[in-house]
Amino acid sequence: MNQMNSPLIRIGVFYDGNYFLKISDYYYFQHERKARISLEGLHEYIRHQVAEEEDVDVRLSQITDSHFFRGRLSATEARDKDRLFHDRLLDDILMNLGITTHYMPLKTRDGRLQEKGIDVWLALEALELALHKSFDVIVLIAGDSDYVPLIKKLNTIGTRVMLLNWDFKYVDFKGENRVTRASQQLLEHATYPIGMHDVIDAGLAANEEIIENLFVNQPEPVAFPAPKPVRPTGPTAAGPVGTVGISTIKNLKNGFGFVVMPPNNLFFSYADMSEGDFNDLREGDWVEFTVGRNHRDEDCARNVRKVQPPQDGEEYEEEQEESASSSDRL
Template identity: 40%
Template sequence: MAEQTRIAVMIDGSYFNRVSNYYKFEHSTGRRVSMTGLLELIRRATADMEDVPAVRARVVAAHYFRGRYTLRDLEDRARSPSFVEESLRNDRVFDQILAASNITSHYTRIDTIADPPKEQGIDVWLALEAFDLAVSDRCDVVALVAGDGDFVPLIKKINAIGKRALVVAWGMKSETGTEVRYSASLAGTAAYFLDMADLINNPRGDDQIDLVDQLFVDN
């Protein structure tokens, strides 16, 4: 029996949020991206790329990284009486989605002194966790849901220790000018690249059609 291919999925939360918002508000789909659907699609795509039966590919770890505003920051930025309550509720609902999908969440405080506000060190944290999983032989493939070229050194390190990096990314632009991009260097450095926009718009065969349908959720 073939060895299992162990997959670690690392999600850049800000990038994922832009993608999900794009499909909800800018795309004819009009739905958000499902976390469980995304993990299943990555698992099946990895099995194809690794040339192993789908049942032998397994997501052994999944991590989500994003900056968050503190309660005080939310209060300072409140645009309406209900803003803070709605923001906290949305955060709690999303945490429940991550937990139900067996995804470990990692948050850092957003730097509100910067103009515009920016995340503090979240990319470094993602890279450290990803490399730790690879170098300690807890996975065979690191699937990186991200588009930032700053992750190229991480991909090179993963390559250097004999593991495989899969970049899962979107490149698309709406009629209103909303754009989601990925670094060509990031895609070119990885062992595998999954062009999600092309897959979603042009699924090939019944299996891909089913996977794309499961990729979205009504909410």
Template identity: 45%
Template structure:
């Protein structure tokens, strides 16, 4: 059946977990963003970019499968390393679970290196692509080892998008560190996207929707999610209603305050509708402008 007749554009996302973790740590600790990359925000960006690249409607672009591959320390190794390693791994599991991302792990070797995880990613991506008939496969990766996978997927008529980052920073002892995506990999795929250029403004987003998705790639900073109140009291929940709903963001009355879908406390974004009664907390958004930093459909007193 032709793709246009199917209407739905099916997207499969595959994370090289070690690569993504290194990039996310960079934005948390070295970049001026000082925030983790939001997986939900990244998925929203992926849908926007695929819709533009495939020239299809955004609402018909759906991520139907997402998988995260990374090596993992054994329980005993975690105990020996200390520093709450087990706790942090559980936090990551919770994040992936909430974002509907399936985690795949292989044990670290004695030197603390992951071995075979990229091969497993490639095999799973190819098998799932043949079984679920993805239209677009998105690789959050930068290694040239994935070139054979990209070539194999193209023989199936599947377009491949790569999200890569070019980052550099100084290590603890002043040594240069960073990562650069394989240029051969970027050349091989249908849709190469250099995320670092988009985030830093060196490349332009493709349309207003994608621009907002780029701005929403990061988890809100704690100092920006507090209420504008300065008296130390917890932020108040105020009654309001949905004034407008766009692709992944909306506005709340009174005040016509912006909110991103990540601000929702007890509902999915698709469950909202204009005029719907909500309660919200007012604070400062990512541009230090007044915004609804938390929104819930549960009414005051319930």
């Protein structure tokens, strides 16, 4: 029975953060949608779905608490891997939506960064808050079988569990097969298991507004300001760190690509875009970039932005000045 016989359905939302971010990356880089999952839109979907499952008016279906758990790089490691801006951007989104964040440091094991203890922390917090805040429904955004004991325990105290899960596969930029699939045990024990991959594809085909709102409808902010215009008449060679160059791109895949710069082409990722959307790039496009160094102390491309193919130097300069004036007007 609801607390004090209230008809309100109290919802607690718990995110396995790295699982959610992997899903968001899939829709941004792999899925035809080419957009990230909107947390605000996801919460609105949750309210409507819980209202439908619980047979109440959506106004009585309210998210009263939400928590985001994730292993995170140290500030130094995030800086070296060019993740500081995107980590802060995520924090801003979570903070503005009132989602409580819980971070643990990633640990290096066998040469790889690994997340340890987050699932246990999430489970303990979810159970404790379910008891103290009298959640009617806990929404779990996860896919790991490690959460099965949590769902079983929530079932014993009468808290229903809605499991939002995804099932998809793709080939990554290294040519390796990647598969994401929720544990069958999770699906069996959840009160309301929701296969979001089917929900999204069916909703997009039917052009349903609530599914459309699950996606961010504006370009991602960029980490770097646009570099000053240059006046090339063709590809410019990579020089010392900070050198601005121009060349074409190749081997675009899954958020990564290379700027053609023999003998060693320069690697870049979507995080290195200074303006524009990575998904708008095509192989053979001309881009302007700044030479940088990555965490392996190798040359790479930073501040990448799409430009027109090189022309006569004076014509290019005039075009850049006109573009800058247009930007000022915007």
